[in-house]
Amino acid sequence: MDIDSLRSFLAFVETGSFTRAAKQTHRTQSAISMQMKKLEEELGKILFTKEGRHLVLSHEGQQLASYAKRIVGLHDETINAIRTETAYPALHLGCPDDYAESILPVVIGLIRESLGRINIQVTCASSLLLRQGLDKGELHLAILTRSPNLEEGYLLKTDEGVWIGSKQHVLLEHRPLPIALFQSDCKFHSAALTGLMKNQIPYDLVSCSSSASAQKGMVRHGLAIGAMARSSLSEDLYELDETWLPPLPAIHIVLVPAITSHPALSDNAIKKISESFQNNANK
Structure with missing residues (x-):
């Protein structure tokens, strides 16, 4: 069914008059009459009946009125959504796996708040690989x-960085001490190994991974203790506070644009996202 014809039909429903419907839709009365005739022909039903000198909706006309409102409403909603959708290409965002649960959702929320309903493609990898992705324009x-x-x-x-353990498994007395770490490009990796060696604590490096989920899984199953940023700690794991464990370094978590960034992301926009993140964190 033609949307304009349905609009004219609804104008009649609202006004009860072809004359007023014509004025509201900026058409002639004869044009409205032709649209109604085409609707009746398409449906094979009579949409109007006479009551005295006035036209009123038939039973089938009343049925159409209910559907027409929904059809026209959905049509307008669709057009509005597509027309107002930002015509930007997809934004490719990188994030280390250990920040995927805590930092990433907040950043995406702030990006969409700033840019609208932009399509965001997320790549999870180590900071080293993500820097390479920025350099390559990926x-x-x-x-x-x-x-x-x-x-x-x-x-x-x-x-x-903090050392983490499982509440169900006590491993701190084990020698060699079983540990699970991120890969060697992680700042906690070298700090953990160097510190253990300086403290003359024998260790067994059970696994290295770029995945926080993998490291947490090793800890949960009692295979090792781990080392990661405090903000990445899960509720079912806890921070180990033994003083003999070597301290892990402080870090900054930052938002870094590529040299040729996304057309919607000016330096000022990224700065505002950074400031909003910090403001939210301090609430």
Whole structure:
């Protein structure tokens, strides 16, 4: 059915008059009459009956009125949604796996708040690989870990590494001490191993992974203790506070744009996202 004809039909329903319907739809009365005739022909039903000198809706006309309102409403909603959708290409965002549950959702929320309903494609990998993705133009933006003495990107959060364990498994007395770490490009990896060696604590490096889920799984199943950012800690795991465990470094979690960033992401926009993240974290 023609949408314009349905609009004219609904104008009659609202006004009870072809004359007023014609004025509201900016058509002639004869044009309205032709539209109604085509609707009747298409449906094979009479939509109007006479009551005295007035036209009123037939039973089938009343049925159509209910459907027409929904059809026209959905049509207008669809047109409005598509027309107002930002015509930007997809934004490719990188994030280390250990920030995927805590940092990533907040950042995506702030991006959509700033840019509207933009399509965001997320790649989870280590900070090293994400930096390579930025350099190759494969990513527009990445959540990364940096040292506190560097100025890379826009600060989201200051954090520090902690040792983690499972509440169901006690491994701290085991020698060698079983540990699960992120891969060697992670700042906690070298700090953990160097610290254990300096403290003359024998260790067994059970696994290395770029996945926080993998490391947490090793800890949950009692195969090792782990080392990760405090903000990545899950409720079912806990922070180990034994003083003989070597301290892990402080880190900055930052938002880093590619040199050729997304067309919708100006430096000012990224700065505002960074500031909003910090403001939300301080509430």
